Amino acid sequence: MKKLIVVNNPKNWKFHVSEVQVVSAKDYLTNTEFTKMRNVRVFNLCKDYSYQSKGYYVSLLAEARGHKVIPNVKSIRDFKAPAVVKNISEEIDDLIQKSLHKLTGSEFTLSIYFGQNVSPQYLELSQELYRQFQAPLLRAHFVFKQKWFIQSIRPICVNEIPDSHLEMVDQFAKEYFDKNRFSSAHTDDYLYDLAILVNPEEKEPPSNAKAIQKFIAAAEKTGFRVELITKKDYHRVGEFDALFIRETTNVNHHTYAFARRAQSQGIAVIDDPDSILRCSNKVYLQELMTVGKIPAPHTIIAHSENRHELSKQIGFPMILKAPDSSFSMGVVKVKDEKELQANLDKMFESSDLIIAQEFTPTKFDWRIGILDGRPFYACRYYMAKDHWQIYNWNSKNEDDICGLFDCVPLDEVPHGIIKAALRVASLIGNGLYGVDLKEVNGKPMVIEVNDNPSIDDNIEDQIGGEKVYLTIMHSLRRRIEERMNSAQQRLLQHHGIDSYIL
Incomplete structure (x- = not known):
């Protein structure tokens, strides 16, 4: 991936960084060479980010x-938003104190150079503020009123660095730009950067270790450089072109x-937040299926007012589900x-x-x-022994x-099962879904829709093999390129912008 440092005047660039091209803001904005470039990472070190x-x-x-x-535009806007600065100050209050x-x-006043400070005692605080605001050169101003808090934070330009700091900042810059996440020995082999979010401590993850390796292989074949990330890498999301979540999702969750x-930030993501929101709450799903006339078992949304009517309306045995239940x-089951x-007493304590x-x-x-909006695997899961x-x-x-369990070729799945699965998935979005259904008396019944379905080695891929993994990677790449094409079309519509800038 090509790296560009953009500054107002390259003559003022004072640091010795290898394999990085330093260009002027004027050239980057007006030279069509940069418009046509692909697979580029830009470090914007201009002296002014104002609107x-x-x-x-x-x-x-x-x-x-x-x-x-x-920094991206969202980060730039965050600098100007007092509410954002206040919230971040509160989030990291313990570290500040x-x-x-x-x-x-x-x-x-704390100066943050490429995530570091010239005084080691402020290193942890500097790294955290860089993670939050994602600008290479920052200056934060703190005030004390009963306790310390951030009054303001802003990006700075190279000319604002004191001469006494330049030698250390030069070393910080070398370390910063030499990091593996900004370069690769196989730079020319990949077009895009993909992050796969995993949780090594999760007992029942959506994909086992072998499946994750198959996802990585499929991603590299599709043109992605891949990095496995965890919840501690939240601040780094903006470094990637796509995010694939392979950790059990929930709305009240990282x-x-x-x-x-x-x-x-305009990054291609599976699972998208709308799908997580809609699928993770079974009350929402039930209402959605009722409105959409999706075939399902007789279901009632229970609350304190109707709890004593349930046995008459449904009968026993009866299934009770918490809104955010998953993996059974x-x-x-109550008898x-x-x-x-x-x-109900127990479950109403939390919902x-x-x-x-x-x-x-x-x-x-x-x-399914x-x-x-297309089926790409079908699996049958049999009930656990004596359960x-x-x-x-x-x-x-x-x-x-x-x-x-066993997998079934799609053309051998009953037509009604596929049709019902596609109908209910279309009500949610165009993301990755696992639709669970039963077939009762030859008719489909939708049980639920999972936004984060299991895809494990030698289970869901029994029939499709590598194709299962490639299908998802091709979708992520298509989403990236559709967004890029759309953005470039909007840019062309406003091509008169350069004369205003200069």
């Missing part, structure tokens, strides 16, 4: 050209925050009124609404994998926790 300044337009047009830029507690004055950040957890009311559903026993559940669910988390025998 409609050269520095602002460098980041704006970099995004329109599909270049990865630091720990770092500044020895100071005796009422004001303090996975949703990752998806939101990626979407807000948070789902219980009589006593069990029903006891479980005002619960799903109550008729029990529809079958030997297996269908799972759908992406971009009514696919998973039996109470089993003492580890081999009996989950049931058997």
Whole structure:
């Protein structure tokens, strides 16, 4: 990936950084050579990022050209938003107090050069502020009123660095631009950067280790350089062209925050935040299916007012589901009124609404994998031994926790199953979904839609093999290029911008 440092005047650039081209803001904005470039990372070090300044337009047009830029326009806007600065100050309050507690004055200014400071005692605070604001050169102003807090933070230009700091900043710059995330020995082999969000500590992740390696291989074949990231890398989302979430998602969770950040920065993301929001709450899904007239087991949204009517309307045995249940957890079967009311009491402690559903026993559940409105795998999951669910988390025998499974060629899946899966998925979006269904008396019944479906080695890929992984990677690449083409078309429509800038 080619690296560009954009400054107002290259003659003022004072640092010795290898394999990086230093160009003027004027050249970057007006020279068509840069408009045509692909696979570029831009470091915007202009002296002014104010609205409609050269520095602002460098980041704006970099995004329109599909270049990865630091800082991006969202970060630039955050500098000017007192509410954002206040929120971040509150989020990292403990670190601020720990770092500044020895100071005796009422004001303090911290200069942050490529995520570092000339004084080691402020290194942790400097790194955190860089992670939050993503600008190579920053200056934060703190004030003390009962405790320290950030009053303002802004990017600075090279000319604002004191001469006494230049030698150390030169070393910081070398370390910063030499980082692996900005370069690769195989630079010419890849077009885009992909982050795969995983949780090494998760007991039942959506993809096992072998499947993750297959995703990486498919991504590299599709033109991606791949990096596995974890929740601690939230600040780095903007460094990538695409984000693929392979950690169990939830709205009240960092996975949703990752998806939101990626979407807000125009980064291709699976799962997108809208799909997470819609699929992770079964109350929402039930209402959606009712309005869309999707075939499903008899279901009622239970609350304090109708809890004593459920047995009459549904009967026993009855299934109760917490709104955010997943992998069969948070789902219980009750056999009589006593069990029903006891479980409702417990479940109402965490949610005002619960799903109550008729029990529809079958030997297996269908799972249809759908992406971009098309099915791309079909799997049958059989019930766990001597249990009514696919998973039996109470089993003492580890081999009996989950049931058997097999994949089925799509052309052998009952037509009604595919049709119902596509119908319900279309109500949610065009993301990656795993639609769970039962077939009762020859008719499909949709149970739920998962935004983060399991794709494990030698399970969901039994029939499709490598194609399962390539399908997802091709979708991510297409999303990137569609966004780039759309942005470039908008840019052409406003091609008169250069005369105003200069």
